[in-house]
Amino acid sequence: MNVAVRHATAAQRLKVVDCDIHPVYRTTAELHPFMAAHWREHMATFGPHFRHGLTGQLPFPRMMAAGMRVDSFPQDGPPGSDLDLMRKQHLDANGVECGMLIALSRGGMEERNLEFGAALSSAINDWQLECWVRKEPRLRAAIVVPQENAEFAVAEIERRAGDPAFVQIMISPRSSDPLGHRRYWPIYAAAERCGKPLALHVAGYSGGHPSTGSGWPTYYIQEHYAMSTGMQNTLSSLVFEGVLERFPKLKIVMIEGGFAWLPALCWRMDKHWERMRAETPHLKRRPSEYVREHFWFTTQPIEEPENPEHLADIMSWVGWDRLMFSTDYPHWDFDDPKQAFKFRLTEQQKAMIFRDNARAFYGLP
Amino acid sequence: MKLPFEGAIDCDLHPAMPSVQGLLPYLDDYWRDQFSNRHIDRMPFVLSSYPPGSPLSSRPDWRLPSGSPGGDLDAIRRQVLDPFGIRYAICNPLHGAVALFNDDMAAALCAAVNDWMARELLDREPRLRASILVPAQSPELAAREIERVAPDRRFVQVLLLAMGETPLGRRIHWPIYAAAEKHELAIGVHAGSTYRVAPTYSGWTSYRVEDYVAQSAAFETQLLSLVAEGVFQKFPKLKVVMIESGFTWLPTWLWRTAKTWRGVRAEVPWIDRSPAEIVREHVRFTLQPIDAPPAEPDMLLRTLDHLGSDRLLLFSTDYPHWQFDGAEALPEGLSGDTMQKLLVDNPLETYPRLRDAAVTAGQDKTSGKEAS
Amino acid sequence: MSRRVVARASEVAPGTCKIVTARGREIGLFNIGGEYFALSNRCPHKGAELCRGMIVGLVGSDGPGEYHLSREGEFIRCPWHGWEYDIRTGQSWCDPTSVRARQFQVTVEPGSNLLKGPYVVETYLVSVEEDYLVINI
Numbered sequence: 001m002n003v004a005v006r007h008a009t010a011a012q013r014l015k016v017v018d019c020d021i022h023p024v025y026r027t028t029a030e031l032h033p034f035m036a037a038h039w040r041e042h043m044a045t046f047g048p049h050f051r052h053g054l055t056g057q058l059p060f061p062r063m064m065a066a067g068m069r070v071d072s073f074p075q076d077g078p079p080g081s082d083l084d085l086m087r088k089q090h091l092d093a094n095g096v097e098c099g100m101l102i103a104l105s106r107g108g109m110e111e112r113n114l115e116f117g118a119a120l121s122s123a124i125n126d127w128q129l130e131c132w133v134r135k136e137p138r139l140r141a142a143i144v145v146p147q148e149n150a151e152f153a154v155a156e157i158e159r160r161a162g163d164p165a166f167v168q169i170m171i172s173p174r175s176s177d178p179l180g181h182r183r184y185w186p187i188y189a190a191a192e193r194c195g196k197p198l199a200l201h202v203a204g205y206s207g208g209h210p211s212t213g214s215g216w217p218t219y220y221i222q223e224h225y226a227m228s229t230g231m232q233n234t235l236s237s238l239v240f241e242g243v244l245e246r247f248p249k250l251k252i253v254m255i256e257g258g259f260a261w262l263p264a265l266c267w268r269m270d271k272h273w274e275r276m277r278a279e280t281p282h283l284k285r286r287p288s289e290y291v292r293e294h295f296w297f298t299t300q301p302i303e304e305p306e307n308p309e310h311l312a313d314i315m316s317w318v319g320w321d322r323l324m325f326s327t328d329y330p331h332w333d334f335d336d337p338k339q340a341f342k343f344r345l346t347e348q349q350k351a352m353i354f355r356d357n358a359r360a361f362y363g364l365p
Numbered sequence: 366m367k368l369p370f371e372g373a374i375d376c377d378l379h380p381a382m383p384s385v386q387g388l389l390p391y392l393d394d395y396w397r398d399q400f401s402n403r404h405i406d407r408m409p410f411v412l413s414s415y416p417p418g419s420p421l422s423s424r425p426d427w428r429l430p431s432g433s434p435g436g437d438l439d440a441i442r443r444q445v446l447d448p449f450g451i452r453y454a455i456c457n458p459l460h461g462a463v464a465l466f467n468d469d470m471a472a473a474l475c476a477a478v479n480d481w482m483a484r485e486l487l488d489r490e491p492r493l494r495a496s497i498l499v500p501a502q503s504p505e506l507a508a509r510e511i512e513r514v515a516p517d518r519r520f521v522q523v524l525l526l527a528m529g530e531t532p533l534g535r536r537i538h539w540p541i542y543a544a545a546e547k548h549e550l551a552i553g554v555h556a557g558s559t560y561r562v563a564p565t566y567s568g569w570t571s572y573r574v575e576d577y578v579a580q581s582a583a584f585e586t587q588l589l590s591l592v593a594e595g596v597f598q599k600f601p602k603l604k605v606v607m608i609e610s611g612f613t614w615l616p617t618w619l620w621r622t623a624k625t626w627r628g629v630r631a632e633v634p635w636i637d638r639s640p641a642e643i644v645r646e647h648v649r650f651t652l653q654p655i656d657a658p659p660a661e662p663d664m665l666l667r668t669l670d671h672l673g674s675d676r677l678l679l680f681s682t683d684y685p686h687w688q689f690d691g692a693e694a695l696p697e698g699l700s701g702d703t704m705q706k707l708l709v710d711n712p713l714e715t716y717p718r719l720r721d722a723a724v725t726a727g728q729d730k731t732s733g734k735e736a737s
Numbered sequence: 738m739s740r741r742v743v744a745r746a747s748e749v750a751p752g753t754c755k756i757v758t759a760r761g762r763e764i765g766l767f768n769i770g771g772e773y774f775a776l777s778n779r780c781p782h783k784g785a786e787l788c789r790g791m792i793v794g795l796v797g798s799d800g801p802g803e804y805h806l807s808r809e810g811e812f813i814r815c816p817w818h819g820w821e822y823d824i825r826t827g828q829s830w831c832d833p834t835s836v837r838a839r840q841f842q843v844t845v846e847p848g849s850n851l852l853k854g855p856y857v858v859e860t861y862l863v864s865v866e867e868d869y870l871v872i873n874i
Contacts, residue, residue, distance in 0.1 A: 063819055064790075064791055064814060064816075064819050065791075069785075069816055069817055070789060070790050070791055070814075070816030070817075071785070071786055071789040071790075071816040071817075072816075332817060332818065332819060333817075333818060334817050334818075335783070336783050336784055336785070336817075338784065339783040339784045340783070
């Protein structure tokens with residue numbers, strides 16, 4: 001079959017909600033219209049202030065093309081900065097009927113100067129609206145917040161709470177304290193009040209702690225893996241600190257952290273909590289019950305066991321209703337919706353994972 | 366389920382550690398003097414990972430009328446070695462010396478603990494074997510201690526904690542692996558932290574249960590560190606045992622690491638085959654704790670299938686830590702062949718020094734007598 | 738199987754790749770030091786456009802901390818997940834036993850033996866003059 005026809009037919013057959021797309025600005029000048037003059041000045045002089053040793057680059061460099069799909073570079077600008085290319089190469093080609101933007105660049109999650117972080121967050125949120133969502137009806141935004149200061153974060157959430165273009169509140173799980181800690185609770189209160197879920201997605205080296213609980217690793221393969229162990233630690237914190245007991249309406253999606261680790265972690269949490277439960281009297285239910293009610297997971301990067309049927313086991317243990325498809329476009333470990341699963345899914349499972357779970361989670365019309 | 370036959374090898378037993386007073390005969394006069402003057406001889410050297418009163422630290426029926434759990438050799442015989450029909454049990458010394466910042470003090474205490482174990486445990490009970498306690502905070506001093514103790518072949522392993530200051534694969538630790546490989550000692554990585562850095566990538570957890578749960582994630586990252594840094598290329602005869610690590614997280618680790626490796630191979634080109642293959646050849650995991658839903662034994666059996674190998678697990682009781690009740694140390698539904706491997710063959714294959722006694726004493730290496 | 742003219746050899750400079758379509762399939766043409774190879778443009782892993790990836794050499798090692806590069810320009814890395822394929826054989830590097838990009842045989846043919854497509858492959862006479870190879874272009 002002709003290649004172009006094959007793509008179009010596949011796109012027609014498959015309609016997906018993509019829960020992880022990364023928009024990027026060509027240059028920081030794109031943020032200028034959304035920032036006060038003195039903050040533009042600050043950005044040009046003192047610049048971003050992160051918890052690692054380099055400016056403008058990561059201390060664990062990525063692999064090919066700085067971690068981007070080699071085929072996703074527009075004529076000018078970095079991957080993810082060109083809406084037309086994103087449409088052509090991804091939204092249209094892959095039948096994306098709705099895409100959730102996760103804006104990682106220079107948001108408030110990582111910034112140590114908290115007032116500057118608040119200004120950046122607000123600018124990124126305006127930028128998402130003006131440069132992306134208003135121009136492309138298939139896209140939705142996430143509220144970026146300066147998460148290490150709960151007061152500033154709540155203010156930004158409340159500023160955006162009424163705008164349906166923002167479907168969730170983005171928090172980096174790589175925080176300065178585990179996310180279950182009380183100092184973040186005002187953020188969860190605000191999320192619960194405005195009825196928007198939390199989206200946990202790693203951003204840089206935001207919190208400043210080593211990537212593992214045993215010090216800093218050496219190679220990118222280890223850094224990449226830390227996304228999943230860190231997400232496990234975060235989930236554990238949210239459960240054991242009683243966040244889900246205190247905020248029973250809160251919904252949380254864990255993005256790009258994997259999901260195959262979930263059954264074993266729930267088994268482990270349950271087993272050891274059972275014996276040590278006197279330590280956490282505020283928990284009224286077992287850990288896995290809180291997880292079952294409050295957590296969803298995006299699928300990328302999908303696991304690739306030697307026997308593909310093993311992945312089906314994991315997915316049924318996690319729950320077919322808990323998984324939401326994502327691509328991570330334009331990053332290198334992209335999952336193509338037509339190719340992501342190497343075992344046969346039923347039509348119902350496909351519909352749930354590629355669309356219906358996300359439609360329910362986000363309340364899409 | 367109970368053990369179906371005698372002759373099992375228990376790969377994780379914790380005799381109580383002696384007090385500093387009890388170690389004084391094994392220390393030189395400088396340290397005896399210092400410990401006395403500085404009141405260090407009154408300090409308990411308990412790792413904060415195992416608060417003595419915590420339910421994890423001891424099963425209630427294993428606590429003793431006086432003294433610490435695991436502190437009475439007769440109790441060890443009565444509560445573990447005899448009822449479980451144990452042929453060998455490997456003593457893993459959890460001692461706070463490894464959390465000190467003074468390398469020399471740590472080294473002196475470790476040496477004293479090793480000498481104490483040889484005299485007070487190994488000399489008195491022929492079924493016991495031990496891991497060498499080393500000051501891992503100084504790989505050079507740790508290697509020196511390995512060289513010193515290695516001639517006593519009742520020591521079968523070198524003990525490291527799962528959570529230190531820098532990941533275990535890093536080259537700075539390699540003197541330890543060189544010494545271990547040379548002397549046919551396994552490397553045992555045991556749950557526990559010296560808390561040199563925050564135990565998670567987002568900082569300090571509040572609860573002990575969180576810390577204990579987080580140990581499995583730490584084992585995942587340590588396993589990856591050992592593989593990524595090429596420890597098994599550099600030390601091809603080395604065997605590493607993850608102790609009290611859990612293992613139900615392992616299939617996911619194998620899948621994820623093999624997948625990522627294919628795309629990032631150029632940064633770590635000494636990894637010459639799939640990380641899954643490397644782990645199946647070089648790394649083992651003790652049985653306790655079994656992190657699986659007790660009401661759904663099929664999920665555990667399916668997870669064991671996902672592992673893709675029946676050579677990975679080593680039987681353990683983790684005495685006196687509370688991981689199971691009664692004599693129910695094994696999961697339900699294991700085949701006879703799997704049990705044979707778990708209880709006997711895999712441990713013998715992992716610890717070459719355990720095979721010494723079998724060869725020299727001409728003992729039967731197979732399953733032995735049925736439990737009476 | 739039929740043979741098709743797909744491009745001028747000169748359109749494929751050494752060290753580069755040109756993607757063409759033949760019988761509805763996309764194919765990448767490669768020139769490694771004057772030898773031509775063709776690979777399917779579809780990565781067998783997850784269907785990416787393989788031939789839009791980076792042309793690289795082969796990284797090897799004798800042990801931790803040692804790196805060497807060989808066979809420069811003879812491998813292509815998939816633009817998505819970075820899997821490495823030997824352009825000469827279609828063999829993927831990491832899992833030699835399991836994954837192979839589909840390979841098509843390519844020859845530089847004199848024009849008369851092929852079905853006519855939009856291109857006619859030019860032939861080159863090569864003569865030897867005083868130790869120099871001279872190609873008529």
